[in-house]
Amino acid sequence: MNFILDHYNYWIVVFLMMTGFYIVITANNLVKKIVGLNVFQTSVFILYISEAKVSGGTAPIVTEGATLYSNPLPHVLILTAIVVGVAVTAVGLALIVRIKRAYGTVEENEFKKMDDAI
Amino acid sequence: MLEQHLAALPILLPLIAAPIALILGRSSFSWAFATLISACACLFAWQLLDLALANGVISYEVGGWPPPWGIELRVDAANAFVLLAVSALSTLVLLYSKDSIEKEIEASKHTLYYTAHLLCFAGLSGILLTGDAFNLFVFLEISSLATYTMVSLASDRRSLIAAFRYLVMGTIGATFILIGVGLLYMSTGTLNMLDLANRIDIAESGRTINTGLAFIMVGVSIKLALFPLHMWLPSAYTYAPSAVTAFLASTATKVAVYVMIRFIFTVFGVDHVFGSMGMDLILMALAIVAIFKCSYKATVQSDVKTVLAYSSVAQIGYMILGISLVSATGLMAGLIHIFNHALMKGALFMAVGAVFYRVGSVDITAFRGLGKQMPLTMAAFTIAGLSIIGVPLTVGFVSKWYLVTAALEQNQWIVAALVLGGSLLAVIYIGRILEAAYFQERPDSQNTTEIKEVPWLMLAPMWALVLANIYFGVDTSLTTEAASSAAEWLFQNNEMPLGNQAEAK
Amino acid sequence: MNLWQGIEPSQLISLSILLPFVGALLVIATGKSPNLREAVTLITAIVLFTVVLAIYDYISQGGEIGLELIELFPGLSISFEVEPLGVLFALVASFLWIVTSVYAIGYMRGHNELNQTRFFCCFALAISSVMAICFSGNLLTLFIFYEVLTLSTYPLVTHAGNDAAKKGGRIYLGILLSTSIAFLLFAVMATYSLTGTLDFRAGGIFDDSHNKIVLSVLLVLFCYGIGKAAIMPFHRWLPAAMVAPTPVSALLHAVAVVKAGVFSILKVMIYIFGLDELKDLATTDIMLYIGVATILLSSCIAMTKDNLKARLAYSTVSQLSYIVVGALLASSIASAGAALHIATHAVGKITLFFCAGAIMVASHKKNISEMVGLGRQMPITMAAFAIGAISIIGLPPMAGTWSKWYLTIGALEADKLIVVAALMISSLLNIAYLLPIPVKAFFNTTTGEAEPWSWSETREAPLPMLIALSVTSLCCLVLFFYPQPLIDLVNMIPGVSTQGEG
């Protein structure tokens, strides 16, 4: 029981990740693919932040009377990763806009038919 | 002063040059600037390799913080060697781009192209030199974003789809790496690669670490287009502008191969990955399937760029095969092939780009009769093609030689035979193109008088690579020395101290 | 040869390789003026021959020449070393290059071929790589120039540029390149990983410590990897290469290229395996009988061919296997016969090809059935053809006698009666497919059937061609009466002797 209590957080995060991953590979609509990618990445962020948590600790900002702080390093990494995520999202969406203009659709199976896929 | 910062300069120069190139605005200014910067970086890479061969490891603490608290740049023979190939290719491709890009990308986007190229180069250098697992992820994303941009710059609408697929696959790969790094960090508390290697404790948290290993390997495999995760590569290479393909084919996947080498040998340790996890067998099987499946696919394509793209996947198979042989010779063969394949594919894609420049198509039918009309381009294509096949006195032969030697050393006779068998397929797919170029007549419908040699600025870098193909095929001392000492370093790296950790404590 | 006395012997090797190479460059440079270009070719050929003679001189006095060029891999360099077998081959090739150049000038002009500069250039390159093969000091060097030879002759094979030439070229390159990469390179590297060296050594580099089964496999790989030796079933490239202009067929596909193949086999057998080791291998006999089968089968195929060049091509396939068989008999006499056969078959077969080319230029006839009665109009050509044919068959007083003699003795000594029988039958077959041609040309003028063509317009071929074919047919005679220099040379090969083992 203790084992479950100690790990349930990670397991739910794994579930969330896989939800995002599933959306990425199955979505036919490109926008939804990008949403899936974001869900996937966001869940990974939760994994990192969960690692950083210290029970009974506080946010890693020096405060009077606090002795236990949570680990600041994963926070830093995830700050960076969030930014990377939004950058990729912006590029992906820009590509989608162009694809819509060039093909008239953003459904994968539709434009696959238009060009001979390799 | 330069000496002190030598390890950081190949990253910083292009990184800073990118925004400046954007500000410069005019196409020719930013071209000249980017080329100059890339050439400087190449020079520094050369010095770095020299230094690394003489002194072993060079450690540079960014921000003055000792590792593992700060980020460390760590240069040894292995990454300096790959960096030299990447920076040299970047310079040559930039020289080549000027005319090629004018034809394939609309004028208003030239500056953006050069900026993206510099960013990509900076990202690749960063991936190579960094000694920090998370920093690697950041640079990976820089280079990836720049790559997606460059692929999508082509005027063919299919390039958009190719770029989007590449983006989705690439991001999945990067996220996998992120997960893997997270798991490693979780069980060790550090991000520095060398520190990770020291602190990985299989007995204590083996399952977490092995999962991290698996995720990193899968993520890197997507980036390096290891069969069967290569699906993004052929379309991206086919529809990207020619100069971009030449650059990517000769650098991006190679850098990813290096990352794989780095994680296997430096972080996890060869005994664990190959010994107890048995990953050598998986890699070897995938590599061999890649060699044959993709070489075969290359023989049935009609678009020459696709042919070469599939050939790239097959050639990556050779590199991975070298790694999977678990010996210093095998690793060395892989490293040499990274360098050599960059030379061959760079020249080949440049030649194909030259054909596109004049003929406007890269279908195999467009190559008909070009042997007469574009003799220099096709001669370059021929020599580089022979190199891919592995004809003696070219670099391809050197790679194949070491690979087969390594296989025989391990008594893997069948693998050795398969390697040589794979080159027979290369004979077919290169032969088809050469035959079209030299022995088929140009269809009358096209105005043949218009097709002439490309400008010298495209020919010069192409021929520089071709000559390098021959030079390094005959005088193998530089490549052999660098690759073998790199391989030795990687095999015995565990004894190396971690930066200046001792003094810091 | 006083001409080269001042030069360091080891430089003679580089000179012999560089000369044709420089010649090739000069040919390109002088391509605009045909006279100059051909003069360059001829002069280069003559100078090369004197260089080879100088090497011969030096070697026959017991000198040793070696040259290490570049270290390609650690411990493995491109290196050259002169030994008697190589000198023999080099002498033959460089001498016949002079003759062929004379011939080619007549042929190419008489035939109004296009791209003559490319032709002469590639020709010189091919000779350059042949020289390198002759003097190669280790297997790696041999392999490298073997490939260079394949590639540099490819443009010559496809010279005509029509569909047939392309098809022929594809088969040529396909078979030679694939066998060399898949089998030969593999065998070379396996040898390296087994012994740690690739140097040619007297008595071979394998010894009893190596696994016999592995060596047996290697033997097969070497035999088939050297596709230029045209052992069945990898012989298809040779007839396919006959689409090339006749001088190419003559020098390259009767002499240089195919001989480079059998030369490599001899060299591997003598200097890598060692004749003693060879005797103990299980596959030696298998390959031997495949060689015998090749001799007989290709002779039979030759009989069915009406195209003169095709018939000669299959005859070449058959004759090459003589040499392979000679090498695989693993007896010193048979090896001597095999080495001699390189020279004697070369002069004989080149004469026949010269004649075929002369007939084609003069009368545009390619098929044997159309050559009836030709002897009247082209007596010199057909006489030379007869001499060449007799030499190939192995009848005195022609050069071919000697090599066949030693081969037969070797086979007897090795107690391989089947081989002896095969040699005899093959000689009969040779008679059957070669002799009728001159016989019909001279004597069979009244067949009764009305001939759809008339010979009234046909004259002898241009003078350069006549000179060339006279010279080579003369050689056939001369080598019968004065074989001693060649025999001496052959006897200098370690472990090989015309006197037998004792």
Add this chain to the structure above:
Amino acid sequence: MSDFIDLVLLAMLALTGLRIIFLKDLFAVVMLFGIYSFLTALIFINLDAVDVAFTEAAVGAGISSVLMLGTLALTGREEKESSHSSILPLIVVFITGAALIYGTLDMEPFGNPDNPIHKHVAPRYIEDSPKEIGLPNMVTSVLASYRGFDTLGEVVVVFAALIAVLSLLGVPKEGQEKAPASGLKSHQVLRVVAKLIISPIILFALYVQFHGDFGPGGGFQAGVIAAAALILYALVFGLPNAVAVIGPRFLKFMAAAGVLLYASVGFFSMYKGGNFLDYNKLAADPVAGQHYGILIIELGVGITVFAVMLNIYYAFGNQVERSNIQ
């Protein structure tokens, strides 16, 4: 208590994720994603990661959602039925998930202060950074100083995204005639409220920018918030009006300048004899040097992020306007 909140939030996340899979209405999908981000931000707060929560809320729920909605306006909001089977993806996902679960089996208990992750590198950040850097917010210390190179990389990633979007979509031309349809002219209330609210937002951005050393915040969050202010302006008053205030060309320069400003700190410290980004060398007193360094690089981050986010919005907005006109 905190664990319970955590569990509830995670459950809500799982539900949201599952709903996204099955919804075909993309507008709802994007909205759900916004919710997903917000819930994540809440979890982050609950896990003591305030800086990250701040960023996630601004980026995931803010910028990302806005960009997605902009894209939807161009591509349509219905996902069509897909034909390919979903068994193979399910297997792939299942295997990946199983591998991860397998990996968790050896993990240390959640939140345990003795986990190796808290033992090796982190203690120095927590114990020494207030002395070495002199800032109470350890996240800022690590972000800007210890791992300043990562952050430079992050800024370059943002810059690379700008290059990508510019090359794909281009930017609106400056000084073009005002399109009649743009903006929300009829909503007077909105216009008034917007006018009132925009300047406080910018003020708040400045506060976040410079207060990041002490509390949650920093250049990145500030940049996003400032960009949000102008995006609001563009939404209410029309894109051409916003372009007239700050033009895309100027933003391009700003983006480049931010990166260069960041890097110049590094080069200056190289000039002073230290390594790249070694702030200790910037002033006689190392701690003061750290202060200057962090201040300037945070400014660089803020400038670049603001310029890039706004410019990307311009690029998308421009596409939407063009399609509206058509």
